[in-house]
Amino acid sequence: MNTTIMLFLVQDGITNGAIYALLGLALVLVFAVTRVILIPQGEFVTYGALTYASLAAGQMPGTAKLALALGIGAFAFDLFVARNALHGRLIVRSALTNIVLPAIVLALTVYFAAQKPPVAISIALSLVIVAMIGLYLYRVAFQPLAHTSVLVLLIASVGVHLALQGLGLLFFGAEGQRGPAVLSGAFTAGSLRFTGQSLTVYSITIAFIVALWLFFGLTLYGKALRATAVNRLGARLVGIRTTLSGQIAFLLASVIGALSGIMIVPITTLYYDSGFLIGLKGFVAAIIGGLVSYPLTAVAALVVGLVEAFSSFYASNYKEVIVFMLLIPVLLLRSLAAPAVEEEKD
Amino acid sequence: MQSRLPIIVFALVMAAIPFVPGMPPFWIVLLDNIGLAALVAMGLVLLTGVGGLTSFGQAAFVGFGAYTTAVLSTAYGLSPWLTLPLSLVVSGSLAVLLGLITVRLSGHYLPLGTLAWGLGLFYLFSKLEFLGRNDGISAIPPLSIGSFKMLSPGSIYYAIWIAVIVSALLTMNLLDSRTGRAIRALRRGHVAAEAFGVHTPRAKLLVFIHAAVLAGLSGWLYAHLQRAVNPTPFGAQAGIEYLFIAVVGGAGYVWGGVLGAAIVVVLKEVLQSYLPLILPGSGQVETIVFGIMLVALLQLAPGGLWPWLMSFLPERASGKRPDTSLKLDQRPRAPGESNILLQVDKARKQFGGVVAVNNVSFDVQAREIVALIGPNGAGKSTTFNLITGVLSATSGSISVLGKQVDNAPPQEIVKLGISRTFQHVKLVPDMTVLENVAIGAHLRGHSGPIASMLRLDRADEARLLAEAARQIERVGLADQMHQLAGSLSLGQQRIVEIARALCVDPMLLLLDEPAAGLRHMEKQQLAKLLRDLRDGGMSVLLVEHDMGFVMNLADRIVVLDFGTKIAEGTPATIKTNPEVIKAYLGVAA
Numbered sequence: 045m046n047t048t049i050m051l052f053l054v055q056d057g058i059t060n061g062a063i064y065a066l067l068g069l070a071l072v073l074v075f076a077v078t079r080v081i082l083i084p085q086g087e088f089v090t091y092g093a094l095t096y097a098s099l100a101a102g103q104m105p106g107t108a109k110l111a112l113a114l115g116i117g118a119f120a121f122d123l124f125v126a127r128n129a130l131h132g133r134l135i136v137r138s139a140l141t142n143i144v145l146p147a148i149v150l151a152l153t154v155y156f157a158a159q160k161p162p163v164a165i166s167i168a169l170s171l172v173i174v175a176m177i178g179l180y181l182y183r184v185a186f187q188p189l190a191h192t193s194v195l196v197l198l199i200a201s202v203g204v205h206l207a208l209q210g211l212g213l214l215f216f217g218a219e220g221q222r223g224p225a226v227l228s229g230a231f232t233a234g235s236l237r238f239t240g241q242s243l244t245v246y247s248i249t250i251a252f253i254v255a256l257w258l259f260f261g262l263t264l265y266g267k268a269l270r271a272t273a274v275n276r277l278g279a280r281l282v283g284i285r286t287t288l289s290g291q292i293a294f295l296l297a298s299v300i301g302a303l304s305g306i307m308i309v310p311i312t313t314l315y316y317d318s319g320f321l322i323g324l325k326g327f328v329a330a331i332i333g334g335l336v337s338y339p340l341t342a343v344a345a346l347v348v349g350l351v352e353a354f355s356s357f358y359a360s361n362y363k364e365v366i367v368f369m370l371l372i373p374v375l376l377l378r379s380l381a382a383p384a385v386e387e388e389k390d
Numbered sequence: 391m392q393s394r395l396p397i398i399v400f401a402l403v404m405a406a407i408p409f410v411p412g413m414p415p416f417w418i419v420l421l422d423n424i425g426l427a428a429l430v431a432m433g434l435v436l437l438t439g440v441g442g443l444t445s446f447g448q449a450a451f452v453g454f455g456a457y458t459t460a461v462l463s464t465a466y467g468l469s470p471w472l473t474l475p476l477s478l479v480v481s482g483s484l485a486v487l488l489g490l491i492t493v494r495l496s497g498h499y500l501p502l503g504t505l506a507w508g509l510g511l512f513y514l515f516s517k518l519e520f521l522g523r524n525d526g527i528s529a530i531p532p533l534s535i536g537s538f539k540m541l542s543p544g545s546i547y548y549a550i551w552i553a554v555i556v557s558a559l560l561t562m563n564l565l566d567s568r569t570g571r572a573i574r575a576l577r578r579g580h581v582a583a584e585a586f587g588v589h590t591p592r593a594k595l596l597v598f599i600h601a602a603v604l605a606g607l608s609g610w611l612y613a614h615l616q617r618a619v620n621p622t623p624f625g626a627q628a629g630i631e632y633l634f635i636a637v638v639g640g641a642g643y644v645w646g647g648v649l650g651a652a653i654v655v656v657l658k659e660v661l662q663s664y665l666p667l668i669l670p671g672s673g674q675v676e677t678i679v680f681g682i683m684l685v686a687l688l689q690l691a692p693g694g695l696w697p698w699l700m701s702f703l704p705e706r707a708s709g710k711r712p713d714t715s716l717k718l719d720q721r722p723r724a725p726g727e728s729n730i731l732l733q734v735d736k737a738r739k740q741f742g743g744v745v746a747v748n749n750v751s752f753d754v755q756a757r758e759i760v761a762l763i764g765p766n767g768a769g770k771s772t773t774f775n776l777i778t779g780v781l782s783a784t785s786g787s788i789s790v791l792g793k794q795v796d797n798a799p800p801q802e803i804v805k806l807g808i809s810r811t812f813q814h815v816k817l818v819p820d821m822t823v824l825e826n827v828a829i830g831a832h833l834r835g836h837s838g839p840i841a842s843m844l845r846l847d848r849a850d851e852a853r854l855l856a857e858a859a860r861q862i863e864r865v866g867l868a869d870q871m872h873q874l875a876g877s878l879s880l881g882q883q884r885i886v887e888i889a890r891a892l893c894v895d896p897m898l899l900l901l902d903e904p905a906a907g908l909r910h911m912e913k914q915q916l917a918k919l920l921r922d923l924r925d926g927g928m929s930v931l932l933v934e935h936d937m938g939f940v941m942n943l944a945d946r947i948v949v950l951d952f953g954t955k956i957a958e959g960t961p962a963t964i965k966t967n968p969e970v971i972k973a974y975l976g977v978a979a
Contacts, residue, residue, distance in 0.1 A: 199684065200689075202681075203685040331503065
């Protein structure tokens with residue numbers, strides 16, 4: 045192997061690793077706040093990517109309709125929960141966020157899809173659509189289960205993943221799609237060629253990690269989210285709305301997922317079911333990070349990306365085996381270092 | 391003990407089904423699939439619902455079972471009956487390997503870890519040359535008895551359902567035994583179980599192996615039903631689906647696994663065949679509906695369907711009272727018992743910069759009630775944890791009967807005859823009082839898991855339960871024996887903990903705030919019980935905040951404040967000790 049190939053593999057690994065890092069961060073975030081292991085994270089990726097690609101190709105993405113449908117569902121859940129204490133403001137507020145907003149976005153999507161919108165508008169629309177899906181999804185599927193065990197949440201998460209994946213096939217078909225580059229152009233440094241796209245990936249990932257770090261370290265909402273993660277009851281007692289924390293977490297996760305999707309769809313062809321594997325690799329990183337540490341998750345994600353790149357060169361057949369088996373030594377280490385303290389769990 | 395009648399009826403019904411005239415052959419195929427899924431789900435019930443270990447990787451064990459027989463019976467021409475034990479051994483030993491790595495993980499690491507190796511193994515199946523890569527292996531010989539070949543779904547039906555019913559019986563037997571109680575205690579954390587000698591990593595590994603062997607059995611049957619294997623049914627999706635089945639049916643119940651398998655298999659079939667008629671169009675409409683139904687079901691019945699169904703049945707009469715005439719052997723006493731049972735010498739425990747216990751020394755002699763008192767945060771419970779091996783001391787030494795036991799694990803401490811209760815009650819709420827107390831006698835029983843499954847443990851089991859019943863009567867809770875521990879008041883639960891500790895046949899009883907939550911009369915009864923125990927030759931070390939209770943009961947009192955011992959003596963001297971008064975009431979007093 046010569047230096048050029050190696051540098052190329054490193055670059056490839058870092059690009060993929062950056063995406064895994066973002067997904068890993070989102071998983072850590074959602075798990076910490078809501079205890080949901082977000083298997084549908086992969087669907088946020090494909091929805092974001094394929095919505096973007098469809099819009100860019102001048103097609104109407106079905107996800108916009110899904111957002112409206114889920115919004116109506118969320119509205120119904122809101123009304124049902126508050127059925128004994130209904131008042132006008134609550135209904136109007138819920139209707140605005142859950143029905144009017146997605147309806148407007150749907151109208152915009154229909155309008156723009158017909159005329160092949162510029163890249164920026166496609167991106168914005170895709171992000172908003174997937175963000176709404178994430179938000180309403182939490183309201184409809186997870187909020188009613190917020191008090192249950194991690195296992196029940198996990199199974200619900202699997203159910204949501206199956207439904208979303210099935211819907212993905214319905215919306216986008218079995219054909220893979222590619223989207224236009226977010227930033228075209230490229231330059232070379234030595235023997236390496238940097239495309240605008242890969243630079244976008246790096247800079248957005250770094251920006252997000254810094255932003256999350258600032259958000260959790262400095263803002264009141266960030267601190268409230270962390271408080272919810274540590275102790276739901278305690279957080280409620282000091283006046284933090286745990287529902288709001290969950291909504292914020294899902295909103296962030298869906299935006300991160302959609303963004304990751306938009307960043308990779310110009311590089312690789314994505315299918316309706318590609319998200320699962322991509323999300324799982326984010327998982328691997330998140331597990332290595334222990335589902336609590338952001339920096340460790342980011343570093344682990346880069347390692348996963350590099351291992352994947354190199355193993356696809358050396359033993360492409362065993363690429364996935366190697367990536368997932370990477371976990372075993374990590375788990376072994378975690379086992380040996382497992383704390384002896386009691387964990388109260390039900 | 392569960393009644394056997396419903397199971398016999400169920401077995402007869404299942405046996406009769408193929409003879410129903412006009413039974414569509416397709417239904418038999420469905421029943422075959424239900425049986426195969428039920429076997430895996432049953433293992434998951436034990437693993438996840440009972441043991442609290444979530445695994446997404448069970449499909450991989452099904453794969454091990456299926457591929458083992460596929461390779462051996464095609465490439466090497468072995469008889470399928472010969473490959474059965476081999477299939478089980480392969481899945482079982484791989485479970486040991488993966489289990490050693492993963493079962494020590496707690497909480498969310500375990501499910502995610504199993505998901506990851508489930509995926510990894512799936513890709514391995516589909517890449518290995520000798521497993522036929524993605525095409526798999528075909529032309530697997532059918533099961534046969536003599537010249538009778540089980541070629542049709544109807545003929546292997548019996549093999550599958552015999553396996554299901556036998557496995558269900560063995561699994562239920564296992565749960566209703568000494569080992570089973572240890573497994574059922576796992577979900578509530580390991581400290582309580584370990585305090586009574588349960589080796590929790592071993593118990594976890596055991597359920598892991600049990601679940602893997604059941605999955606392997608399902609795989610073996612699958613290979614000979616389909617007579618071909620390929621990697622698809624052993625992937626992560628399948629692993630996830632098995633977990634669903636268990637949760638849908640009711641993850642805590644063996645028959646919940648069977649019910650869940652029936653519901654999920656039939657539902658999938660119905661959705662696959664009828665949905666396209668209602669909602670024409672491409673796409674996996676059935677997956678969408680399936681996913682949505684799953685979430686809806688969890689929101690409506692998070693505990694699964696089996697307990698929901700069972701709640702319609704009339705409540706079953708409470709269990710039999712064990713025959714308390716059966717005696718359990720006494721715990722072997724150390725020879726030449728010295729007068730000093732426990733010697734704590736300059737014990738110190740630091741958590742980072744916080745000194746929780748600061749060079750504390752005291753002893754407990756034979757036939758003595760010693761009270762450890764002090765304001766909140768004085769280090770009393772930490773001292774208990776040091777003595778019982780839950781925490782290891784930073785420095786200093788602890789000796790039992792003159793022998794140093796520094797940093798021995800809790801399982802070893804209890805063997806020396808030191809048993810304890812907990813400040814925060816640690817009972818298994820969904821087990822009866824009798825079963826909870828019987829965990830205390832864990833070390834005094836001998837039967838292992840295999841004996842329990844085969845019901846060879848009954849004599850041993852009867853003695854354990856008799857001992858538990860005797861101790862429950864001794865603490866005055868005989869009427870509550872068959873109630874669920876979680877339904878008792880907190881004060882009564884503390885008393886149950888004492889009965890459980892007494893089941894160890896201890897020489898020294900460590901009680902952490904036993905009188906908290908008790909009413910006046912109950913406190914007096916407790917004091918009388920403790921005096922009786924002392925007069926019977928036992929020593930008691932207790933932490934307690936109720937001064938009236940302590941002053942009337944204790945022979946000697948040790949006072950801690952901020953981790954340091956500030957006084958020791960008889961109740962009369964402690965009451966007038968200025969240091970103690972200062973610690974409790976402040977300087978001005």
